[in-house]
Amino acid sequence: MKKFLSIFVILILLAAVLISCGEGNGSSDNKGNDGAIRLYAIDNLSDYVVVRGENSSEAETKLATSLRNAINETTGANVGIKTDYYNSKYEILVGNTKRQQSIDAATGLGYNDYTIKKDGNKVVVVGGSDKALSEAVELFMSQFIDAERKVVKIPSGNGFTQKTEKLFEKLTVDGVDISEFKLFDKTLQSNTDVFHRDICSLFSSEIEITSGEMHADKHYIVIEATELIADKYSIKIEDGNIVINGSSHSIEAALDAFKNNFIPSLGAKTYDLTSADNFEGSTGKKKTYTKDQLMSVLEKVYADPDHIIIGEQVCGNPKGAHNIAESIELFKAETGQMPGIMGIDLACYGLDLPGTDDATWSAYICDIVDFVAEGGIITASAHWANPSGNLNETYDTCRGYLGYENSLAAYEKAFTDLITEGTEYNTEFKKELETNARFFKALEGNGVSIIWRPLHEANGNWFWFCVGQQNNYLDAKYIVDLWHYIYDYFENECGLSNLIWCYGPNWSENIENDPQKGTMSPTYLYPGDEYCDMVGVDWYTDGNLEIAKKDNYLLLAEMSGKPAAITEFGTSGSITTEDPKEQIEVYNAMTLYYDLFDLIEDGYSFTYLITWYNRYGITYLGLGDEFMETEMTLNQSEVKALFDSLK
Secondary structure, three states, rough: OOHHHHHHHHHHHHHHHOEEEOOOOOOOOOOHHHHHOOOEEOOHHHHHHEEOOOOOOHHHHHHHHHHHHHHHHHEEEOOOEEEEEOOOOOEEEEOOOOOOOHHHHHHOOOOOOOEEHHHOOEEEEOOOHHHHHHHHHHHHHHHHEEEEOOOEEEEOOOOEEEEOOOOOEEEEOOOOOOHHHHOOOOOOOOOOHHHHHHHHHOOOOOOOOEEOOOOOEEEEEEEEEEOOOOOEEEEEOOEEEEEEEEOOOOHHHHHHHHHHEEEEEEEEOOEOOHHHHHHEEOOOOOOOOHHHHHHHHHHHHHHOOOOOEEEEOOOOOOOOOOHHHHHHHHHHEEEEOOOEEEEOOOOOOOOOOEEEOHHHHHHHHHHHHHHHHHHOEEEEEEOOOOOOOOOOOOOOOOOOOOOOOHHHHHHHHHHHHOOOOHHHHHHHOOOOOHHHHHHHHHHHHOOOOOOEEOOOOOOOOOOOOOOOEEEEEEEHHHHHHHHHHHHHHHHOOOOOOOOOEEEOOOOOOOOOHHHOOOOOOOOOOOOOOHHEEEEEHHHHHHOOOOOHHHHHHHHHHHHHHOOOEEEEEEEHHHHHOOOOHHHHHHHHHHHHHHHHHHHOOOOOOOOOOOOOOOOOOOOHOOHHHHHOOOOOOHHHHHHHHHHHOOO
16 A cells, blocks of 8 residues: 555656756756656666666565666667676666665665665665565656656656655564564464565564574574464564464464554554563364264264265375365365265374474364364374384384284283383383373364274284284283273373274174184274273275174174274275276275165164275275265265254
């Protein structure tokens, strides 16, 4: 607006001017006898050279070149360009040069101010910042180059100066002048360039942008996006710095609040910011559902065998701050509909919580809040890192065995140590549990309840926390005790109240629990009714309806009396291909539909089905759009309708 008004004023003034022509005929006064502002016309342009500082900024260099090109193209002159290392009789000085005329004109200019004037044989175009200089050059090119007469016309006398009123004569932060601060952006999500320009205007001072490390003896305006409550943001004076913090979603609101409300509201020409001025705001908390409501919806869907909530596991590779949102969008792109449920892994096959910072956590949480607020459900598992470090020559940290001695007694001791406070294994494992609990607590603070499926597939022998350790199979009590330990830690020690506990073993027809037959029965490690809220099985199929073999899924559901689900699904063996074009011919989403239809006809009911990501997912199988169009499948909006019906 200020820029528009400046140009508007110039247009009015130019409409009233009396033009003087010739190098020697310009008026030395800004106004004639009639009060009109006079312009000095320069018609010997080819004698002039555009001059920039030898050490000019990139912006000054570009602006000088743009001005020279505009003069030549409009007037047909042959104006050259060079640095202030060289001297010429006639010069158009652009930006901060070492010429005294530039120095004099720049004196007293604030960040938003600029001057265009003629000083002897020099034309001076200078601004208090690159932004202001850009406005000056733009004004020069649009208003001071006369294409018809092939001349440049400069206001005579004192020339033209734009000066804006300063918001502050002096602003300090804990006694330190704001001009000593640097802008340090810890997140790439904010629009730093725009914010930088705006705060420089506010402070009428150039604020340097910096990166790398912060130093204790320096002062910064810090932009963070580490807030774990999606709607919250804050502006605080901490350790001599101004810290602007928000979540991945609210950081832009924090920046807007700082420049549009917080700083202008201080209301004094001289002000010292202190912690007493600290401010917290909110973009408005999104409405979500409660744990009880989530459980009610799960029970309602389970009681209706003709419907299943459908979704997919969030892609764990590659990882990224917004891979939750990106996985949801991929599902929508491939199926035409939003998933009703999404799975996340807290460890190496997903979010990798121990290896990510709070800014990434904030992005995870914000994307979860968005999904849940529209009716989506989140289910979480954890491929925890092996506390013993024995990965059995694999790169996956969740693999291997618990300990290095291959004997039943050694593994029994290892699992006992795992839940004994202060032991080596316990200390390592507890670190990851603490990280998980902190994440769950943040979700709880956002009003998010989730389905939590720890120790998934523990009836097998492929993770360190499985009952099968090499050629040894532990008694069920060791894994059940571990489940109870985890439950007690989250529920009682951490006080979490937003988790629906889901017992999710792998399918197995070994209902006799014969160690010689490998994977134990889905019922083998059941932790007890008071320690879980629902059950399910992980099912990777080779096309033979494995979860119906010896009714192993039904046995678990009936024994527990809990709602049940297909907690993880994928293809395996000969019906898995590396090429999605081949996959659609071998086993696709509609093949899955007909398998589910047959199971339902045989008396099965499923609360939800989650496919694993990449080549195991609905987004890979093909015909996902047809699958999601069937009456059986429930998408996000349909799940939301179920939640709304509870109100």
